Amino acid sequence: MSSLTAPGPAKVKGQGVKRSDLLPYLGSKLVAALVSFFVTLVIGFVIFSLMPADPVRTLTRGRPTSEAQLAQIRVQLGLDDPVWERFLTFVGNTLKGELGYSWQFQQSVSSLVADRLGPTLLLMGTAAVLSIALGLWLGIRSGWRHGSLFDRIASSASLTLWSVPTFWLGMILLVTFSVGIGPIPSLFPAGGMADPSLPQEGWTHVVDVARHLVLPCLTMVLVVFAQYVTVMRTSIIDEMGSPYLLTARAKGLTDDAVRRRHAVPNALLPSVTMIFMHLGILVSGAITVEAVYSWPGLGYLTYEALKIPDLPLLQGTFIVFSASVIIMNLLADVVYRFLDPRVRAQ
Amino acid sequence: MGTGNSRRRLALAACALSGSLLAGAGTFAAASAASAPQETTLRVKMSGSGVDTLNPFLAFFDGAYDVFASIYPTLNSLDENGKPGPYLAESWTPSEDKLTWTFKLRDGLKWGDGKPLTAEDAAWTLNLIMTDAVAGTANGSLVSNFESVTATDPTTLVIKTKAPQANVTYVSIPRSGIPIVPKHIWEPQAKNLKDIKNDTFPVVGYGPWTLTEYKPEQYAKFDANKDFILGRPGFDHMVQQSFKSTDAAVAALRSGQLDYINGVNPTQFKALQADKSLLTAQEVGNGWTGVEVNHNARTRTGKKIGTGHPALGDPVLRRAIALATDRKTLVTKVLDGMGMVGSGYLPPAWPQWSWKPAAGQETPFDLAQAGKILDEAGYTKGADGVRVDPKSGKSLELRLGIHSDDTYDAGISSYLKGWLETIGVKLKIQTLSMSALNSDLAKGDWDLLMDGWTTGPDPTFLLGIQTCATLPKDDGTGGNTDAFFCDKAYDELFKKQLTTFDQDERAKVVAEMQDILYKADVDQIHFYATTLDVARTDTVTGLITGQPDAQGMYPAQTTFWSYLKAAPPAAKTAAASAEEEGGGGPLWIGGGVLLLAIVGGGIVLRRRSGAGDRE
Numbered sequence: 001m002s003s004l005t006a007p008g009p010a011k012v013k014g015q016g017v018k019r020s021d022l023l024p025y026l027g028s029k030l031v032a033a034l035v036s037f038f039v040t041l042v043i044g045f046v047i048f049s050l051m052p053a054d055p056v057r058t059l060t061r062g063r064p065t066s067e068a069q070l071a072q073i074r075v076q077l078g079l080d081d082p083v084w085e086r087f088l089t090f091v092g093n094t095l096k097g098e099l100g101y102s103w104q105f106q107q108s109v110s111s112l113v114a115d116r117l118g119p120t121l122l123l124m125g126t127a128a129v130l131s132i133a134l135g136l137w138l139g140i141r142s143g144w145r146h147g148s149l150f151d152r153i154a155s156s157a158s159l160t161l162w163s164v165p166t167f168w169l170g171m172i173l174l175v176t177f178s179v180g181i182g183p184i185p186s187l188f189p190a191g192g193m194a195d196p197s198l199p200q201e202g203w204t205h206v207v208d209v210a211r212h213l214v215l216p217c218l219t220m221v222l223v224v225f226a227q228y229v230t231v232m233r234t235s236i237i238d239e240m241g242s243p244y245l246l247t248a249r250a251k252g253l254t255d256d257a258v259r260r261r262h263a264v265p266n267a268l269l270p271s272v273t274m275i276f277m278h279l280g281i282l283v284s285g286a287i288t289v290e291a292v293y294s295w296p297g298l299g300y301l302t303y304e305a306l307k308i309p310d311l312p313l314l315q316g317t318f319i320v321f322s323a324s325v326i327i328m329n330l331l332a333d334v335v336y337r338f339l340d341p342r343v344r345a346q
Numbered sequence: 347m348g349t350g351n352s353r354r355r356l357a358l359a360a361c362a363l364s365g366s367l368l369a370g371a372g373t374f375a376a377a378s379a380a381s382a383p384q385e386t387t388l389r390v391k392m393s394g395s396g397v398d399t400l401n402p403f404l405a406f407f408d409g410a411y412d413v414f415a416s417i418y419p420t421l422n423s424l425d426e427n428g429k430p431g432p433y434l435a436e437s438w439t440p441s442e443d444k445l446t447w448t449f450k451l452r453d454g455l456k457w458g459d460g461k462p463l464t465a466e467d468a469a470w471t472l473n474l475i476m477t478d479a480v481a482g483t484a485n486g487s488l489v490s491n492f493e494s495v496t497a498t499d500p501t502t503l504v505i506k507t508k509a510p511q512a513n514v515t516y517v518s519i520p521r522s523g524i525p526i527v528p529k530h531i532w533e534p535q536a537k538n539l540k541d542i543k544n545d546t547f548p549v550v551g552y553g554p555w556t557l558t559e560y561k562p563e564q565y566a567k568f569d570a571n572k573d574f575i576l577g578r579p580g581f582d583h584m585v586q587q588s589f590k591s592t593d594a595a596v597a598a599l600r601s602g603q604l605d606y607i608n609g610v611n612p613t614q615f616k617a618l619q620a621d622k623s624l625l626t627a628q629e630v631g632n633g634w635t636g637v638e639v640n641h642n643a644r645t646r647t648g649k650k651i652g653t654g655h656p657a658l659g660d661p662v663l664r665r666a667i668a669l670a671t672d673r674k675t676l677v678t679k680v681l682d683g684m685g686m687v688g689s690g691y692l693p694p695a696w697p698q699w700s701w702k703p704a705a706g707q708e709t710p711f712d713l714a715q716a717g718k719i720l721d722e723a724g725y726t727k728g729a730d731g732v733r734v735d736p737k738s739g740k741s742l743e744l745r746l747g748i749h750s751d752d753t754y755d756a757g758i759s760s761y762l763k764g765w766l767e768t769i770g771v772k773l774k775i776q777t778l779s780m781s782a783l784n785s786d787l788a789k790g791d792w793d794l795l796m797d798g799w800t801t802g803p804d805p806t807f808l809l810g811i812q813t814c815a816t817l818p819k820d821d822g823t824g825g826n827t828d829a830f831f832c833d834k835a836y837d838e839l840f841k842k843q844l845t846t847f848d849q850d851e852r853a854k855v856v857a858e859m860q861d862i863l864y865k866a867d868v869d870q871i872h873f874y875a876t877t878l879d880v881a882r883t884d885t886v887t888g889l890i891t892g893q894p895d896a897q898g899m900y901p902a903q904t905t906f907w908s909y910l911k912a913a914p915p916a917a918k919t920a921a922a923s924a925e926e927e928g929g930g931g932p933l934w935i936g937g938g939v940l941l942l943a944i945v946g947g948g949i950v951l952r953r954r955s956g957a958g959d960r961e
Contacts, residue, residue, distance in 0.1 A: 051781075054784040054785040057784040058780050061780075063485075064488060065826070066487035066826075067815075067826055068490075069486045070824075070826060071823075072479050072482070076480070076483070104406075105399060105562075107399070112562075115562060116563075171593060175597060178601050179601050180601065189601075190603055191587075191589050191590075192589070194564070197585060200559075293594060294589045296561075296563035304396075307751075308780075
C-alpha cells in the first residue's frame with residue numbers, strides 16, 4: 001500500500017478543518033514560502049551575475065558602434081555599477097513589484113512577461129488539462145485491469161511517447177499534419193499563434209488560435225500524459241488488495257462503483273502531488289515546443305534572453321518561475337490538508 | 347459529482363461548442379477571401395533575429411532594420427550595384443574642400459499623416475543623433491565626424507564634416523544607415539526617447555510600406571504606399587511572420603502559409619530544389635566565416651594582456667595554420683558547396699570592395715609545406731607528436747573557441763583539428779556561448795576563435811575594427827578589436843580611404859588594406875556562405891533572387907527592392923488564391939473533427955445514460 005494512501009474513504013471525506021488549527025498551519029507555510037522566495041532571489045542573482053557576459057558587444061554586433069557609443073550603452077544598462085549596488089537595486093525593484101528593464105527589448109521586463117504569459121498559459125494550460133485527464137483516465141483503467149490487453153497497449157504506448165524527444169516528435173507532427181504526407185493533406189498551420197491576414201478579434205480569431213494550438217498542444221500532451229498513466233496505474237494497483245475494497249464489494253457495490261468511489265479517491269494523492277508540481281512549472285512553458293512552433297510564450301523569451309544574455313530579463317523570468325513553483329507548493333500543502341487526514345493530525 | 351442530467355447537458359454543450367468552432371473553421375477562409383476579393387498580400391518570414399524595438403534610435407536587431415527600411419525614408423538608396431543612389435535626395439555634391447555636402451531633396455513628398463516631408467525632418471533627425479547620447483545609441487558612430495547639419499530650405503540639406511569623409515552618401519541608406527523620422531511626431535518625445543516604443547499604428551513614416559500592426563515575436567503587418575516615389579509595391583499588403591525554427595518556416599512555405607523565406611540551410615535548400623512549385627535561389631554572400639588568431643593581445647600602450655599562446659606571435663606559425671586549412675573542402679563539406687572560398691576581408695556581395703590575392707599569391711592547402719616551415723623555424727615534435735615552441739618551451743596546444751549554436755563552427759573545427767594535428771599542432775575545441783566568446787575575446791583569453799561578420803555596402807566600420815585605435819586601454823576597457831591587430835601602414839591606409847572621394851580610387855586603397863590583412867594571417871577567412879532563398883512560384887513573382895553564379899550584389903532585403911518589386915502572378919486573383927491555398931483545409935478539418943466530436947459526444951452520453959444502472 002502506498003504510504004500516502006488513506007485507510008478508507010470515510011476518513012478522506014467528511015471531516016471538517018478546525019479554523020483554529022488552520023491559521024497557524026497556513027502561517028507557517030506562508031513564512032516558509034517567503035523564505036524560499038528570498039533564497040531563490042539571492043541564488044538567482046548570484047548565478048546570473050557569475051555568467052560570463054559581454055552583452056554590449058553581443059547586442060551591438062552587426063552595427064557600426066564606436067568606443068564612445070559602447071561606453072555610453074554600458075552606462076545606460078547599468079553595467080558600470082558595482083555588483084553590490086546592482087544586487088540592492090534588484091532586490092529593491094523586486095519588492096516594489098518591478099522586474100527591471102530588458103537590455104535587448106529596451107522595455108520593462110514586467111510588460112514583456114505579461115505579453116508572453118497569456119500564450120504560455122493557453123498552451124501549457126490546455127496541454128496540462130488534456131494530459132491530466134487522459135493520463136488519469138488511462139492510468140485508472142490500466143491499473144484496475146492490469147495485465148489486460150488495454151493495459152499493455154496503454155502502458156507501452158505512453159512509455160514509448162514519454163521516451164521520444166519532444167523536439168523530434170514536434171517535427172514529425174509538423175511535417176505530417178502541416179506540410180502533409182501522402183494522403184494526409186495540410187491540416188494545421190506550421191507555426192505562430194494566429195494567422196496575421198485574418199481579423200485578430202472575434203469568433204474567427206478564436207477558431208484561428210484554436211487551429212494554431214492543435215499541433216503544439218498535441219506534442220505536449222503526447223509526451224506528458226505518460227507520467228500520469230504510470231503514477232495512477234501504480235497507485236490503483238497498490239489499492240487493489242486493500243481490505244476496504246473487499247468490504248465495499250461485500251456490501252454488493254458494482255465493480256465500477258468500487259473503483260470510482262473507493263479506490264480512485266485514495267489512489268489519487270500521488271497524482272495530486274504531480275499535478276501541483278506540474279502547475280508550478282506551467283508558466284515557464286516548454287522551450288522546445290515553443291521553439292518548434294514559434295509559439296510566442298515565456299519559455300522562448302527565456303531562451304532569447306540567454307543568448308545575449310539579457311540579465312534583467314533572465315532574472316525577471318526567474319523570479320516569475322520561482323514564484324509560481326512556490327505558490328503552487330503552498331497550494332499543494334493546503335489542498336493536502338483537506339485531502340489527507342494525516343496532514344491535519346500533525 | 348454531477349447528476350446524469352447535468353453531465354448530459356455538459357456533453358451536449360461541448361458538442362455544440364465543437365460544432366460551432368469547426369463551422370467557423372470551415373468558413374473563415376472563404377469569408378476572408380469574400381470580404382476582400384481584390385486585395386493581395388505578400389507573406390514572408392521575418393528576419394531570424396526578430397525585432398528588439400520599433401524605436402529606430404535604439405534598435406540593434408536585423409529584424410528591426412528590415413522594418414525601418416520598409417517604413418522610413420533615407421537620404422540615399424542603393425542602386426543595383428550596391429552603390430548610393432537617389433531616394434529622398436535627387437542629387438548630392440561635395441564642396442571643393444570636401445568638407446560640405448549639399449543634398450537636393452525631392453519636393454512635394456508627404457508623411458503618412460499628410461504633413462510635408464522636407465529637409466527639416468532630415469536635419470532634425472541627424473542633429474538629434476549628433477547631440478543626444480540616447481538618440482545616438484544605435485547610430486551615433488555614423489555621424490561622429492559631422493560638424494553640423496542644416497536645412498537651408500525645404501529641399502536643401504547641408505552637411506558639414508569635421509574632416510573630409512568619403513562615405514557620407516552611405517550614412518543614410520536603407521537598412522544599414524540612419525532612417526529619417528518625422529520631426530513633428532518625434533520632437534515632442536525627444537526628451538523621453540528611451541521609453542518610446544513607437545507602437546502607435548499606423549506608424550507615421552514614408553517608405554514603400556506603412557506599418558499597420560505589430561505583435562512581438564509574432565508578426566508585422568504593412569500596407570503598400572501606393573504613392574511611393576521609387577515605384578508602387580506589387581502587393582497591397584505585406585506580412586512578415588516570425589518563425590523561430592527554419593524547419594517550421596519551410597513547412598509553412600510548403601503548405602502555403604508563406605510565400606518567401608530568406609536564409610534556409612543547405613540541406614533544406616537541396617531538398618526544396620526538387621519541388622517544382624518552389625523557386626530556389628542563391629545570393630552571393632555578404633559576410634565571411636573564418637578564424638581569428640590571437641597573436642599576442644596587447645593594449646594601446648603595448649602592454650600584453652590575456653592568456654594567448656605566445657607562439658602565435660610568430661608569423662611562421664600563423665602561416666603554417668593558414669597553409670594547413672583546406673578552404674575548398676570546407677566549402678564542399680561544411681557548406682555543401684553553397685559558398686565561395688574565402689580570401690579577402692570584405693565579402694563578394696559588394697563587388698566594388700571585393701579583393702582577391704593576385705595569381706600565385708594565394709595561400710594554398712599544403713600540409714607538407716606547413717610542416718616544412720615549422721621544421722625550419724625550430725618547432726620540433728615531441729614524443730607525443732606535438733611540436734614545441736623553441737622560444738617559450740611550450741608545446742603547441744591551442745584552444746579553439748567555437749560558437750555553441752553554430753553548425754558551421756562545429757563542422758569547421760573538426761576538419762581544422764585533423765589538419766593541424768597532422769602538422770603537429772594540437773587543438774582543444776572549446777564550445778562557448780556568443781557572450782562568453784565575446785567576453786574571452788575582450789580579455790585576450792584565447793588562442794583561436796571562430797568568427798564571422800556580415801557587412802553593409804560601406805566597408806568603413808569593418809575595416810575600422812582592425813585599426814590600432816580599437817585596442818583596449820590599459821585597464822582593459824574601451825576595446826572594440828577582433829584580433830588585436832595593429833599595423834601603422836594599415837592605419838594610414840584606413841585614414842586615406844576615408845578621404846579618397848573617387849570611389850574607384852578608394853577601392854584600390856581598400857584593396858591594399860585587405861592585402862596587408864591577408865598576409866598577416868590574423869584573420870584567416872575560410873569562406874563566404876551564400877544566402878539561400880526559397881519562394882513559391884504560384885503566389886509570388888518578381889522577387890530579386892539573383893543567379894547561382896552571380897558575382898554582384900543580389901539583395902534579398904539589403905534594401906527594400908525585393909519586396910517592392912514582388913508581385914502576385916498576373917493570372918491569379920486573390921479569391922482564387924485563397925480558395926486554392928486555405929479554403930479546402932479548414933473545411934476538411936471541420937468535417938473530420940466534427941465527426942469525431944459527434945461520435946465522442948455520443949459515446950459519452952451513452953455511457954453516462956447507463957451509469958446509474960451499472961452502479
